[in-house]
Amino acid sequence: xxxLLLLVLFVxxxxxxxxxGYRVSVQGQRAIxxxxxxxxxxxxxxxxxxxxxxxxxxxxxxNVSVGVTGIFSDVIYQNEEFGVAAExxxxxxxxxxxxxxxxxxxxMSVGLGVYTPYGSEVRWPTDWAGSHLVNEIExxxxxxxxxxxxxxxEHFSVGGGPIYVRGSVNFNRNLNRTLSDIxxxxxxxxxxxxxxxxxxxxxxxxxxxxxxxxxGFNYRSKIIMEVEGGDATFANVPNSPAVGLTNGSxxxxxxxxxxxxxxxxxxxxxxxxxxxxxxxxQFWGVYKSLDIDFASTPTGPDSVNPRNYxxxxxxxxxxxxxxxxKITLRAGYYRDESPVQEGFFAPETPRNDSDGYTGGVSFAxxxxxxxxxxxxxxxxxxxxxxxxxxxxxxxxxxxxxxxxSSIIAPGLGLTYKL
Amino acid sequence: xxxxxxxxxxxxxxGLVACESEFDNPIEExxxxxxxxxxxxxxxxxxxxxxxxxxxxxxxxxxxxNSYPNILSEQFALAGGGEFTQPLMADNVGGFSDDPxxxxxxxxxxxxxxxxxxxxxxxxxxxxxxxxxxxLASSFNNMGVPGAKSYHLVAPGYGNAAGVALGAANPYxxxxxxxxxxxxxxxxxxxxxSFFSLWIGNNDILSYATSGGVGEDHNETGNLDxxxxxxxxxxxxNVFASIYNDLVTALVAGETEGILLDIPDITSAPFFTxxxxxxxxxxxxxxxxxxxTLNATYGQLNLAFAAxxxxxxxIEFSTTTASPVVVKDESLIDITADLTVAITPVFGPxxxxxxxxxxxxxxxxxxxxxxxTSSSVIGQLDTDRVAELxxxxxxxxxxxxxxxxxxxxxxxxxxxxxPSEQTAISNAQSSYNATIRAIASANGLAFVxxxxxxxxxxxxxxxxxxxxxxxxxxxxxxxxxxxxxxxPRGHALAANAILEALEETYGAKFPKVNPGDYGTVxxxxxxx
Numbered sequence: 001x002x003x004l005l006l007l008v009l010f011v012x013x014x015x016x017x018x019x020x021g022y023r024v025s026v027q028g029q030r031a032i033x034x035x036x037x038x039x040x041x042x043x044x045x046x047x048x049x050x051x052x053x054x055x056x057x058x059x060x061x062x063n064v065s066v067g068v069t070g071i072f073s074d075v076i077y078q079n080e081e082f083g084v085a086a087e088x089x090x091x092x093x094x095x096x097x098x099x100x101x102x103x104x105x106x107x108m109s110v111g112l113g114v115y116t117p118y119g120s121e122v123r124w125p126t127d128w129a130g131s132h133l134v135n136e137i138e139x140x141x142x143x144x145x146x147x148x149x150x151x152x153x154e155h156f157s158v159g160g161g162p163i164y165v166r167g168s169v170n171f172n173r174n175l176n177r178t179l180s181d182i183x184x185x186x187x188x189x190x191x192x193x194x195x196x197x198x199x200x201x202x203x204x205x206x207x208x209x210x211x212x213x214x215x216g217f218n219y220r221s222k223i224i225m226e227v228e229g230g231d232a233t234f235a236n237v238p239n240s241p242a243v244g245l246t247n248g249s250x251x252x253x254x255x256x257x258x259x260x261x262x263x264x265x266x267x268x269x270x271x272x273x274x275x276x277x278x279x280x281x282q283f284w285g286v287y288k289s290l291d292i293d294f295a296s297t298p299t300g301p302d303s304v305n306p307r308n309y310x311x312x313x314x315x316x317x318x319x320x321x322x323x324x325x326k327i328t329l330r331a332g333y334y335r336d337e338s339p340v341q342e343g344f345f346a347p348e349t350p351r352n353d354s355d356g357y358t359g360g361v362s363f364a365x366x367x368x369x370x371x372x373x374x375x376x377x378x379x380x381x382x383x384x385x386x387x388x389x390x391x392x393x394x395x396x397x398x399x400x401x402x403x404x405s406s407i408i409a410p411g412l413g414l415t416y417k418l
Numbered sequence: 419x420x421x422x423x424x425x426x427x428x429x430x431x432x433g434l435v436a437c438e439s440e441f442d443n444p445i446e447e448x449x450x451x452x453x454x455x456x457x458x459x460x461x462x463x464x465x466x467x468x469x470x471x472x473x474x475x476x477x478x479x480x481x482x483x484n485s486y487p488n489i490l491s492e493q494f495a496l497a498g499g500g501e502f503t504q505p506l507m508a509d510n511v512g513g514f515s516d517d518p519x520x521x522x523x524x525x526x527x528x529x530x531x532x533x534x535x536x537x538x539x540x541x542x543x544x545x546x547x548x549x550x551x552x553x554l555a556s557s558f559n560n561m562g563v564p565g566a567k568s569y570h571l572v573a574p575g576y577g578n579a580a581g582v583a584l585g586a587a588n589p590y591x592x593x594x595x596x597x598x599x600x601x602x603x604x605x606x607x608x609x610x611x612s613f614f615s616l617w618i619g620n621n622d623i624l625s626y627a628t629s630g631g632v633g634e635d636h637n638e639t640g641n642l643d644x645x646x647x648x649x650x651x652x653x654x655x656n657v658f659a660s661i662y663n664d665l666v667t668a669l670v671a672g673e674t675e676g677i678l679l680d681i682p683d684i685t686s687a688p689f690f691t692x693x694x695x696x697x698x699x700x701x702x703x704x705x706x707x708x709x710x711t712l713n714a715t716y717g718q719l720n721l722a723f724a725a726x727x728x729x730x731x732x733i734e735f736s737t738t739t740a741s742p743v744v745v746k747d748e749s750l751i752d753i754t755a756d757l758t759v760a761i762t763p764v765f766g767p768x769x770x771x772x773x774x775x776x777x778x779x780x781x782x783x784x785x786x787x788x789x790x791t792s793s794s795v796i797g798q799l800d801t802d803r804v805a806e807l808x809x810x811x812x813x814x815x816x817x818x819x820x821x822x823x824x825x826x827x828x829x830x831x832x833x834x835x836x837p838s839e840q841t842a843i844s845n846a847q848s849s850y851n852a853t854i855r856a857i858a859s860a861n862g863l864a865f866v867x868x869x870x871x872x873x874x875x876x877x878x879x880x881x882x883x884x885x886x887x888x889x890x891x892x893x894x895x896x897x898x899x900x901x902x903x904x905x906p907r908g909h910a911l912a913a914n915a916i917l918e919a920l921e922e923t924y925g926a927k928f929p930k931v932n933p934g935d936y937g938t939v940x941x942x943x944x945x946x
Binding site: 074075076078079080081082083084085129177178179180182183184238239240241242243244382392393395397398402404405406 | 451479529533941
């Protein structure tokens with residue numbers, strides 16, 4: 001337990017950033033390598049995230065998994081009609097995940113996980129063609145979750161626990177397509193807040209009909225991150241009552257949902273092979289609109305941005321092969337359906353349907369310690385898309401073009417068993 | 419351990435970052451856009467304030483950056499376009515530090531605290547810091563010279579800074595003229611343009627129009643020597659044709675391609691369409707209560723007008739609807755002498771003074787155009803006139819009553835374009851435009867009808883993705899706060915029209931710009 005505490009302390013001092021979309025599936029090196037499957041895979045402490053019910057079936061007394069993933073994302077945009085093009089600044093994000101479990105007795109295990117399932121970092125060039133929608137955004141949400149797992153029989157177990165989330169947001173966009181001060185500097189607003197917290201929970205179950213065949217179920221609740229009294233800073237606003245705003249800081253309120261996720265899946269072990277399939281249902285329907293209410297204007301929200309996300313599905317396939325005593329190879333594929341609907345494709349979260357290709361290897365340094373390397377490449381199809389719900393003078397002004405993005409994420413982790 | 423691992427990941431990643439996203443058809447690669455038959459490596463733009471990017475009554479940096487030639491150059495850059503340089507002013511205030519009275523700062527739109535618009539005013543948040551005495555010692559692709567008329571482009575000494583104070587030279591050209599004797603066209607040709615645009619001739623009629631027709635129409639005088647023209651005159655049609663032909667002949671030498679733009683109906687700009695001919699509301703507390711007295715006095719005059727056979731000059735104010743202003747129409751026969759005799763029984767010794775004031779007076783009609791600057795004088799007391807009348811022996815009270823501009827004191831010629839003046843303008847414009855179109859056609863050059871473009875803006879307006887661009891003053895989006903010059907959005911429309919013409923004439927293919935991405939007028943309460 002002391003080691004777990006140390007790990008928790010570590011994460012509190014580490015700086016964590018995120019890349020890619022808004023849901024980032026990098027919650028464990030072994031799982032990533034297998035298409036991010038895991039609801040029915042009993043393999044390591046990564047189960048804290050994937051299905052706490054499975055922890056009780058781990059053989060060892062103490063299991064620890066730590067990992068870090070380097071995420072390189074790249075989004076390009078062009079509009080042939082107007083001859084404009086832009087590319088995001090592809091900085092590296094390095095989300096961490098830390099899991100530990102401890103077998104208290106034969107029928108109960110406890111665990112703790114720290115992971116980052118949601119986050120986004122997108123930086124477009126300042127004042128680019130879509131700057132009235134977003135110049136840059138950085139979202140981060142860190143989940144801390146204690147879990148407990150009960151074995152009801154050799155065939156069935158349940159588990160779950162509360163989730164504590166701490167998040168931050170930083171978002172900058174221009175006020176509209178043309179407003180500028182006397183020097184021509186574009187008027188913009190930055191909203192910033194950190195230390196936003198809330199609670200949620202997850203629950204899982206595992207059913208093992210035979211020794212080699214497992215079925216898993218896991219549900220993680222939605223968590224609404226409510227910003228109250230965050231900092232909103234207006235800049236380059238012309239000195240005129242016509243604008244209704246002045247330069248400087250005010251406060252803002254906003255809500256951003258971290259949607260619920262349901263996973264069902266199975267795994268089947270055959271000699272040196274393990275096959276896994278997970279089906280994720282992500283309840284994005286909760287994300288209807290991003291409304292930002294500035295304190296300086298007392299009535300109503302001042303920035304209403306319809307999102308109209310729909311619930312979406314992800315289909316994940318993973319394969320593991322025990323090549324030698326020390327080396328385990330893994331590969332996977334997943335199909336990630338975008339929650340973004342036609343006409344709602346906003347450049348702050350430029351996600352359309354994507355295919356993920358994953359791979360990885362574990363090398364056992366000793367019976368107790370293994371190094372886990374993972375890699376995934378997430379390929380988004382080139383898409384002609386637009387966001388049609390930005391308004392000027394009460395009229396919808398679509399912003400569209402062709403987008404293409406990709407994410408490359410190598411990761412490295414350690415698994416320790418005692 | 420984890421820190422160390424990050425290093426390995428970074429090394430591993432270096433090899434992977436290379437595979438960045440790429441479009442199937444990236445617009446930045448050759449083939450998507452083409453310059454057709456054009457060589458756009460050295461585009462030189464010739465013209466006046468419209469070409470320079472003059473807006474809001476001044477030349478300033480962001481206006482220049484949004485000039486149609488600069489917008490074009492950005493699109494040209496997608497297919498072979500070269501660097502495009504402009505003689506940028508020193509600031510976004512506009513005006514010249516050497517003479518801020520003649521060349522003041524830009525207009526900004528002023529609002530009340532509750533957000534209702536007041537109107538344009540000169541920006542005072544900074545002082546003009548550009549000096550026309552400082553020559554930039556370089557040539558520029560944008561050779562638009564605010565104020566230039568056709569013949570100025572061939573006038574030696576037009577860029578001599580020493581001549582600016584005398585009115586003999588142009589301060590904007592003085593900043594980048596290669597010498598004090600050079601001409602605009604010479605400096606343009608010295609740059610060996612590979613492509614040119616020429617939009618000149620607007621000022622040959624515009625300054626006559628904006629000054630309410632106080633200048634001379636040289637189509638009437640037959641004067642063919644532009645060196646003797648006053649600044650508010652209309653250039654003779656033949657003078658224009660001859661100079662325009664010389665300019666184009668010089669520019670196309672060596673098979674240089676280019677585009678010519680014609681002259682829009684300047685009187686459909688908000689400078690001429692904003693102030694109604696009948697602005698005097700009976701609801702105005704300064705005017706309404708005076709109507710009975712005014713009508714009683716004018717009744718006496720109207721009797722005399724009828725007796726003299728000019729009943730159409732009668733002046734009467736309505737108590738129910740807005741009334742037209744009283745104007746001085748120089749095209750009317752001056753009846754001062756007869757009027758004096760006719761009103762002497764009523765006005766006694768004041769008769770000659772009153773008769774002189776109304777000798778060419780009438781109420782405005784819907785055919786008259788009141789210039790934008792009249793809005794600030796209508797209904798105001800002309801204190802100079804009061805003093806003058808008092809000097810003539812009129813009582814202070816009576817002098818005051820006779821000196822309310824547009825109500826009792828007829829608006830001067832400079833505030834009104836009467837129909838005969840409008841005819842002089844449109845006759846010259848038609849002739850210029852025939853010349854421009856013929857020369858474009860004879861030389862196989864691309865041609866854009868700015869006249870057609872402006873008539874669309876002034877008619878129903880031109881729709882874009884965020885609304886409709888109209889010529890409504892301040893709010894229409896097409897015109898800057900001087901009521902004459904386009905906004906950046908107006909320049910975007912001009913640039914799109916030019917791109918279309920280049921497609922048609924030269925087989926070029928460039929993306930249009932989105933007018934919605936270009937701004938309109940700037941609001942600021944930093945005014946005195």
